[in-house]
Amino acid sequence: MPRMGPRVCFRYFTQSFSIKTRFTREGIRFRLKTQKKNDQNVRYNVNSWIDQNDHIKIRPVSDLLKCFGFTFLTATVAFNLAIYVDWEKTKKATRNYISGLRRSPQGESLWDRVTPASKAAFTLIGLNCAVFLLWKVRSWHPFMWRYFTNSFSSKSLCLPMLTSVFSHSSAVHLAFNMYATYSFFDLLIQHLLGVEQFWAFYLTAGVVSSLASLSQKAVTRNPVRALGASGAILAMVSYFCMRYPNSELSLLLVPGLKFSAESALWAILLFDTAGLIFRFRVFDHAAHLGGALFGVFYALYGEEFIWKMYGDILRKNI
Numbered sequence: 001m002p003r004m005g006p007r008v009c010f011r012y013f014t015q016s017f018s019i020k021t022r023f024t025r026e027g028i029r030f031r032l033k034t035q036k037k038n039d040q041n042v043r044y045n046v047n048s049w050i051d052q053n054d055h056i057k058i059r060p061v062s063d064l065l066k067c068f069g070f071t072f073l074t075a076t077v078a079f080n081l082a083i084y085v086d087w088e089k090t091k092k093a094t095r096n097y098i099s100g101l102r103r104s105p106q107g108e109s110l111w112d113r114v115t116p117a118s119k120a121a122f123t124l125i126g127l128n129c130a131v132f133l134l135w136k137v138r139s140w141h142p143f144m145w146r147y148f149t150n151s152f153s154s155k156s157l158c159l160p161m162l163t164s165v166f167s168h169s170s171a172v173h174l175a176f177n178m179y180a181t182y183s184f185f186d187l188l189i190q191h192l193l194g195v196e197q198f199w200a201f202y203l204t205a206g207v208v209s210s211l212a213s214l215s216q217k218a219v220t221r222n223p224v225r226a227l228g229a230s231g232a233i234l235a236m237v238s239y240f241c242m243r244y245p246n247s248e249l250s251l252l253l254v255p256g257l258k259f260s261a262e263s264a265l266w267a268i269l270l271f272d273t274a275g276l277i278f279r280f281r282v283f284d285h286a287a288h289l290g291g292a293l294f295g296v297f298y299a300l301y302g303e304e305f306i307w308k309m310y311g312d313i314l315r316k317n318i
Contacts, residue, residue, distance in 0.1 A: 212290025238295030
C-alpha cells in the first residue's frame with residue numbers, strides 16, 4: 001500500500017471532516033439557514049423587479065368598473081362566437097348528411113378519429129404548458145409578470161384577467177390543475193356542454209374568478225399577484241355537481257374516500273368562504289369562490305337563458 005505524504009493526508013482529512021460535518025445538526029442547520037437566505041434573496045430580487053417595472057400604487061376601487069366591463073365583454077364575445085360556430089357546424093353537418101358527402105372511416109386521419117372532448121383537452125393542456133414554458137425563458141419575465149399575473153396594483157389590469165387563467169407558478173401547480181381539468185372533460189363535453197359551449201363557459205368562468213379575486217384585493221388593498229386555472233376548474237366542478245348531485249367522487253391522493261357530488265360542492269363553498277373570511281393565504285379563496293358560484297349560476301340559470309333562449313334568438317337571425 002503506497003504511503004501518503006503529509007499534504008495528501010491533510011487534504012484527505014479535511015475532505016472527510018467536511019463530509020462528516022455536513023450531516024451534523026449544526027451543518028444541517030447552517031445549510032437550511034443558507035438556503036432560506038438564498039430564497040429570500042430570490043424573492044427580494046423578484047419583488048424588487050416588480051416594484052421597478054410593473055408596480056403602481058393600488059388602484060382606486062372605482063377601477064373595478066373596468067374589470068366588470070371586461071368581464072361582460074369577454075362573456076359576450078365568447079358566447080356569441082360559440083353560438084355562431086356551433087350553428088355553422090350544425091348546418092354543415094346537416095348539408096353533408098343530406099348530400100351524402102360524409103367521408104368514410106377509411107378516409108379519416110388519425111386526428112379526425114380523436115373525440116371532440118380529447119381534442120379540446122389537448123388544446124387546453126397544450127396552451128397551459130406553452131405558457132408555463134414561457135416562464136422558463138428569463139428574458140420573457142418582464143412580459144410574463146405584467147400580462148400573465150393578475151393584480152390590482154399592476155400596470156395592466158384587464159387583459160391579465162384572462163391570460164392569467166392559463167399561467168401557473170410551478171410544474172406541480174400545472175400538473176394538478178391539468179389533471180383535475182382532464183378528469184371532467186369527457187363528461188362536460190360529450191354529455192353536457194359540447195365543445196363550443198364549453199369554451200365559452202371556461203373562458204367566462206376564468207374571467208369571473210379573476211374579477212372576484214380583484215374585487216377582494218381592491219377592498220382589502222392587497223397588492224398580491226395571482227395566477228392559475230383553479231377558478232375556472234372549480235366552475236367546471238360545481239357545474240358538474242349541480243347537474244349530477246348524486247354522483248360519487250373521490251380524491252386523487254385518498255382514493256378510498258368517497259363522497260357525493262353535492263357534499264363536495266358544499267365543502268368547496270364552505271371552505272373557500274371560511275378562507276375568505278379568515279383571510280387564509282395559501283389559496284386565492286376569492287377566485288375559487290367566484291368560479292364555483294359561476295358554475296352554480298350557470299347550471300341553474302345561465303345555460304337555459306344564455307345558451308338556449310338567447311342562442312335560439314341569435315340562430316334565427318344568423
